[in-house]
């Protein structure tokens with residue numbers, strides 16, 4: 001029978017059984033790591049559990065994104081490192097994340113529409129459109145944020161965004177080796 005979820009399939013193939021560890025405010029984990037069934041944000045019992053795919057590339061590539069977006073779009077996929085983690089969220093943080101996605105979607109769709117209408121009608125909708133876009137982007141990203149890699153290389157990643165209570169349940173490690181290679 002064909003597995004339906006490509007992430008779960010990838011996890012099964014890449015499973016390294018490397019346990020997740022804490023390095024001060026960071027989570028350090030190998031590709032395919034399975035995190036404890038507690039919310040990564042607040043350490044409440046897990047309610048929604050899923051395999052997530054994370055991607056990362058060297059920060060200098062963002063400069064290229066500003067300088068030449070077309071070249072960035074073409075080459076970035078080849079320079080990205082990726083890593084899969086299975087983790088949990090509680091009901092409250094799952095709901096907050098969904099609200100964030102709705103706010104983000106509304107902002108990036110409605111904002112430009114209002115802006116274009118405002119330009120055509122030459123009225124204050126221009127300002128409203130810009131505000132709706134910016135607020136949707138900032139608030140939406142803040143609410144929908146999960147955890148984010150600040151480094152992925154050689155099949156291991158270091159992440160920001162986990163709650164301190166969750167991190168305290170993990171064993172300590174030192175990701176100096178990861179850091180020294182950047």
Ligand SMILES: [Zn+2]
Pocket residue numbers: 039040041042043044089090091092093
């Ligand atoms: Zn939570």
